[in-house]
Amino acid sequence: MASKVTLGPVLAATTAASIGVAKKFDLPMAQTVGTALAAAIPFYFLVWLSYLYPIYFSELRHVPTVPGNPLWGQFFTIITEECGVPQRRWHKELGPIIRYYFPFGAERLSIADDEALKHMTVKNPYNYPKPVRAKLWMVRILGEGVLLAEGQDHIVQRKALTAGFSIGAIRSLSPIFWEKSLIMAKLWKEEMTTEHLKVKSFEALEWLNRCTLDIIGKAGFGYDINSLENPDVPIREAYRLVFAFDFFSRMLHGMQAFIPASKHIPAKMNRDMETSRGIILDKATEIISTKLNEAENNVGAKDILALIAKENKKLKESGEQGLSFNTMRDQIMTFLGAGHDTTATGVAWTIHLLSTHPEIQSKLRDEIKSHMPFLFDPSTRNDDSLLAAADPDKLPFMDNVCRESLRYIPPIPMTVRQSIADDQLGPYKVPGGTVIYVLANTINRLPTFWGENADEFDPDRWDNLPQTVVPNAFMTFLQGPRGCIGRKFAETEMKILLCALLSEFEFARDYDTPDPEEWKMWRLVLRPKEGVTVRATLLGEGEGN
């Protein structure tokens, strides 16, 4: 089978052949070579790459393919619709493994087949690393931590981090989750009191981003960021800049995946990225220096990083490879980045969905009230011993709501991988180098897994799941050794935030603002373009009570 010849050899062969022809027929050399190259380049891109190769030669030609011209493929559909939505349609029509094209016949696979997903994510994750290009911009902000490490490096890093994310470790962090969540609710209430309002609209996503940043700072590293009280702290500003998604920034990000040197273009986005990277890197260096010092002196902090630093010390003492200073610093960058925006987006979407499903909101509030009545009484709301005993995992409907919200709108809608060797996915041969998408925002909504009501937000489904729902039908946290290490952290944090907010406020849609579901933008997370603005009513006051 013809392999996908790259442009270099084509140019070399064309040049050599045209030199031969020029000599043999005594033609002007420069003109002959120039004409041959001028014909070869368009032929290569327009005929070979965009027509002959994908349709007649590629090994992937047997994979059910989305109809369309490979020259521009489905690229415009993909970039103009919500991430994962076109693929939902295509999988429904063409089956669980499909092929589509990016411009110039670039083949892409999307996988929604249980066995193939298991093969990629659980059994052979190291044969399917993240493509180098996809990592380029992420590495500047997220560091070279566990999220972007591959192969043996990843195994070593993940092992050193596991203790810090055990269920026991997360449980011991609950007081911090409560503290910050209650502060956020208190600040909303104070604003309403100061403005003599019983009902007020809040843009919840920005507030939740600050709250989760404060939580990861303190629970993750024993470091108080306090961005709830000080919205303009540099580290929060750094993330605001990084995740800005004006049109020009997105174009430049896209360009950097193909032309890495474009990060030096003196554009605002590049300056913002460098400023943000500087702030995040300095903060991570400051934190890790303190932590390593504490671990050396056996200071008994309980945050995740302290556990990791202790574990690392033990590993090194027993002769195993531990993590270097830079790797640990990069883990902090990873946790800061991966560990706050994701949960904030998940909670913001949940609050939005509760505001559009008032009966579910009431049922959830009733459940919170029956298990944690003290939260509804201002005189006991902040009682440490009651908070210590409050276990959000004992609320079954809360569990259903959170899972359903994370299924319905997965904060990370997709991940991309590239095979390193020839392999077999389902019935198809997949050559090394194939780019493959695992789209949570597609898989989580497929009727083949979830039944005909896959597109409904229905928390009760979790009490009676169809047999077709396998673990890989829920891709919000991915699966296997590359799945989210912070899953338990995020789930606990999410439930506690909802307990703190729903015990103080009732939420309704603010119809003066755009419907957040209408325009979800992909910027690492699936973000509502204008945020999530909700009308919060103090419980027992104002409308609705």
Ligand code: HEM
């Ligand atoms: C609702 C919230 C969250 C969601 C939806 C989520 C989702 C994910 C997903 C899909 C991945 C795989 C990404 C990929 O390989 O392409 C991932 C990896 C990861 N997540 Fe999360 N995450 C959440 C919260 C958190 C939190 C709170 C932390 C840290 C405290 C965290 C830390 C990480 C790390 C370190 C990885 C890399 C794991 C590895 O490659 O071994 N995440 N997450």
